[in-house]
Amino acid sequence: MTLLSTHRLHKDFGGIVAVNDLDLNIEKGFITGIIGPNGAGKTTSFNCMTGLDVPTSGQVIFNDIDITGLPTYRINRLGIARTFQNLRLFKEMTVFENVRVAKHRTSSAGNLQKDSGLWLEKLGLWTYRDERAKDLPYGLQKRLEIARAMATNPKLLFLDEPAAGLNQTETQEIMELIRSFRDSGLTVVVIEHDMHLIMNLCQHITVLNFGQKIAEGSPESVRNDPQVIEAYLGKEDHAAR
Amino acid sequence: MSSFILLLGIYFGIYALLALGQNLITGKTGLLSLCQAAFMAIGAYTTAILLSRHPHLSFVYVGVWVILSGAIFGLLIGIPTLRLKGDYLAIASLGFGEIVKNVLLNADTLTGGPMGISLPIKSFDKGLFLGMVWLVVCLVLLGLIQLQRSHWGRGLEAIREDELAAQSVGLNTPLYKGAAFMIGAAISAMAGMLWALYHGSAIPQTFDSTLSIMVLCMVVLGGLGNYYGSLFGTMVIVVISELPRLLGFSAIIPAAVNQILFGIILVSLVILRQKKS
Structure with missing residues (x-):
């Protein structure tokens, strides 16, 4: 069952497109990971979904309610909480x-x-x-x-890089904490660069690049997706140079 | 001499109210507003206009109107500036202060223009008035401390610490900030009422923006967010600014020296604070 979805979510700052017609589905009761290179629009899409940024166009639907552009505190009261990339x-x-x-x-x-x-x-x-x-x-x-x-x-928790700056033990503890939340029925969305955490924690992963979704699926399928590899490592002929 | 000490006590109390209001807005909620003088003027002129037309109104009745009009003007400046932060809010509120002062100077039929309004009341016994002022100060202080301990008070502090984070945990921050402005302005309006009653008049020159700066100075001196500190800061500033008169030097030291002193105090405090943190 879908808890939150975005439809053609779009956000630009002046001429710079941060999120480009993004369609996301967050399944209830799962831990979803959002990954992508720096500047891929991960945090901006978080911000659009939690009211910190108002989308230029598109829709955010949570629990069958259109929450697009609602103020952050209203969105929180409807059941979405978040943490921030910088504390x-x-x-x-x-x-x-x-x-x-x-x-x-x-x-x-x-x-x-x-x-x-x-x-x-x-x-x-x-x-x-x-x-x-x-x-x-x-x-x-x-x-x-x-x-x-x-x-x-909250019913839905957004975590923006929960393990950034943590050592291995602390990361492990945070992972256990997030799992325990999931087991008690919470839906979690995680942005993270720590691939170990993402691959072990998430049932579903969405990969963004230049504000667009380039892949999604299980950790295994995403790991082997040529487009994802390209986004992270560059094209093969680039790498060969 | 003793009468001068009483006068000092009265000024101390009235300025303390201004400082307490400022501290709620700036110290607790973190909004750098610079128009306490304007809010005070609202209170003084509400009192003067009401009493000059209906001399037999009870002070309690007038007080209610003063608090209401203070709160309304607090909201008036609050709403358009709710989106502004830091320096921008400071500049906008300074502008608001100037608007109020210029309206007072020019709306002759209502405010009596540069001459102000005289109140048809006999002057108060200084001792009695001192008691009245400090009764108000104590009530306000009690109320503010009660507020500080409530969820509302903690919400204001959360907004000062991080407004976005406060929103993200469900605080309706515009409501909180608007309320802080309303309460802070109402307190200053009460100070204005007391000022007008004591002097038997309301004149626009009193409510200059230098007064707002002085009030900020008191609050910063006593420590942002610390209400007892505001009382201390107020006392220090009042004593310093009245010292020449107290020592009989007022003929030698011009009043403008005060403003230089406030400037020096403010600058040195800011530098000292920065070193500490």
């Missing part, structure tokens, strides 16, 4: 406050404190609850951003 935490606020602000809408006033605490505990951040977000080590900041997004109780 965007509430730096001067504590770990606890970061989660509590996000949890407010999905928790009753009496339970807010307790729920936020439980949530931090579940994500292994309870020990750091009183630390300011900016004082956490980088890996935990990444984890906190995911915790904050998940605190809004």
Whole structure:
């Protein structure tokens, strides 16, 4: 079943086309990967789907609702949460406050404190609850951003390079975390350059280049797709030179 | 002498209100607005216009209108500037301040032009008035601290920290920012009301943009986001600016020296802060 789809999604900045007539289908209950070389339009398409950028044309349909061009907070309230490529935490606020602000809408006033605490505990951040977000080590900041997004109780989670800058152990932990979300019924879309993560985590992969979809399918089929190899490595005669 | 100390206390209280309002907008929500003087003028002129036409209105009634008109003008500047950030907002709000001042100067029939409006009320006992001012300050301070502890307060802080991220966790940021402007402006309007009542008049020259800069200076001095700090900052600035008069040097030191002093304080604070972070 399709949870989110885009129809001829198009975004240009002045003359530069970032997303070009993109048709995407995000299946419910799966982890979908979006990959592509730098500048392929991955983050811009994320932004269009989460309201940070307004698409030039095209449609974004979530749960049978047309969410094209809605403000970010409305989209979040409908059930889409996201993290950012470069961390965007509430730096001067504590770990606890970061989660509590996000949890407010999905928790009753009496339970807010307790729920936020439980949530931090579940994500292994309870020990750091009183630390300011900016004082956490980088890996935990990444984890906190995911915790904050998940605190809004989304149906669909967009992760923009969740493993960037993490070491192997931390990457492994993030992968397990994402899997556990999926197992509890969440739909996840991941942008990532770490191919190990993408190939192991995702059931479905979409490859973008120059704002267009050039391939999609299972990890195996994408890995062997000549167009994908070309996008990443260049054409053979280029490589031979 | 004691009467001068009372006067200082009254000024301290009125400026403290301005600083508290500014701190909500700038310190808590992170919006660099520079038109506290205009909001104060709205309050002063609302008071003056109401009382000059209906001298027997109760102060509570006038106060309600002052708060309402302050909030409305807060929203008025808030809405078009909600999309602006940082320096752009600062410039737009400065412009708003100038518009208000020029309207006051030129809309003679309503505002009395450059001469302003005199209030048909007898002057207050200084001690009594001091009590009244500080009662308002305490109530406002209590309200702001209550706000700070609420979800709304944390939402404002989240917007200051990162507006996009705040939106992405479901905060209706335009609503929050509009509310911050409305409350901040209403508080400043109350300061304007007290000012007009105490002086028995409202004249446009009082509400110059240098006043807005001075208020910003108080807030930065006390620490952005720290309400008690704003009181401290206000006290320091009020004492410094009244010191020549206090020591009887006012004939030697011209009033303009104050503005040089504020400039120096602001610049050195900004440099010091940058070093710390």
